[in-house]
Amino acid sequence: MENMNESNILVNIYRRLEAHFGPTGWWPGDSPFEVAVGAILTQNTAWVNVEKAIANLKESEWLTPELLITVDDDALHEALRPSGYFRLKTVRLRNFCRYLVEHHGGCMETMAKLPVERLRLELLAIQGIGPETADCILLYACGKPVFVIDAYTRRVLGRHGIAEATAPYEALRHYFEEHLTRDEGFWKEYHALFVYVGKDFCRSRARCDGCPLRPLLRGREPAAWPRDP
DNA sequence: GACCAGGCACATC
DNA sequence: GATGTGCATGGT
Numbered sequence: 001m002e003n004m005n006e007s008n009i010l011v012n013i014y015r016r017l018e019a020h021f022g023p024t025g026w027w028p029g030d031s032p033f034e035v036a037v038g039a040i041l042t043q044n045t046a047w048v049n050v051e052k053a054i055a056n057l058k059e060s061e062w063l064t065p066e067l068l069i070t071v072d073d074d075a076l077h078e079a080l081r082p083s084g085y086f087r088l089k090t091v092r093l094r095n096f097c098r099y100l101v102e103h104h105g106g107c108m109e110t111m112a113k114l115p116v117e118r119l120r121l122e123l124l125a126i127q128g129i130g131p132e133t134a135d136c137i138l139l140y141a142c143g144k145p146v147f148v149i150d151a152y153t154r155r156v157l158g159r160h161g162i163a164e165a166t167a168p169y170e171a172l173r174h175y176f177e178e179h180l181t182r183d184e185g186f187w188k189e190y191h192a193l194f195v196y197v198g199k200d201f202c203r204s205r206a207r208c209d210g211c212p213l214r215p216l217l218r219g220r221e222p223a224a225w226p227r228d229p
Numbered sequence: 230g231a232c233c234a235g236g237c238a239c240a241t242c
Numbered sequence: 243g244a245t246g247t248g249c250a251t252g253g254t
Contacts (some may be wrong), residue, residue: 027235043236049252050235084234084251092237130237150235195235203233233254241246 007179012216013162014186017193020212026192027140032108033100034063035141039133040092041083052082065097065106092128099126112142120146131169139191145184147176148191151228152198158226159202160217166229 029035034054041050056079057063062071073090080086080093097106099122104111111119116138123134131149138144149172158165163175180187201211205225208214 039235042234044234044249045236046234046252048234049250052252082251085236085249086251088237088249128237132236136235148235152235191235199235231254234252237249239247242244 009162010176010179013213014190014193016212016216017197018189021193021196024189024192024196026188027136029140032112032141033065036096036108036137037063037093039136039141040096040128041080041089043085043089043092043133045084049083053080056080056082065100068097069094069101088128095126095128099123108141112144116142116144116146119144131173135173139184139188143184145177145182145187147173147180147187149173149176150191150195152195152202153191154229155198155202156194156213158229159221160213161220161222162217165226 027035027038029038037057038047038050038054041053054063057068060071060075060079062068062076062079068076076090076093077086080089083089100106100108100111103122114122119142120134120138123129123137124131129137135146135148138146139148149169153172154165157163157172163172167175176187176190180190197211197213201207201213
């Protein structure tokens, strides 16, 4: 944290968001495995639809890596249908489950014992798991200190001129990781709060009223209303 | 009826 | 390296 000014700005942003939204308790889920499943199913999908798919998996008692690998194709399609992209997500979910079973005996806690850098590379090597999904699994399912970047994060950064919203994923991740105290509980909440403020206030110019970041960031906002990266 | 939602892989230029 | 497209459903 060599640049204390930058760190202070980010901490102040967090305080504003935390004061406005309160604790988010992210990520919702009854187990690390369920969190990982949710991370895959929520790709480009509203969470409310993911909940329906996860409820289907629980109802069918398929919410284990071993069973998700072996259940019937059509049956899994139907279970995942509410979360969209169901053919794609059937494949992606199974890719992750096969990795978990073959490399860690199907145990998330065993997987989480790997060093974060190595585990991140292994997750990224799975077809269907990109940087955001990998980091959600690392942070919320494994408790690893990685800062998740998503479309909402970029939107908030762009709207308020906090950082270069179109910067590469890794550049933004490192920006937060270098300027914030390394604390996975803190980072879990911070990412969730970016999603909340991005949804409620940064979606359009018309929704800016009452944004908890406006009093703090006035003067730092870009002259032009940026488009989503 | 367009647009968006807690992305990713792949093709093409 | 940037840009475009397919993937699917449900809410606004």
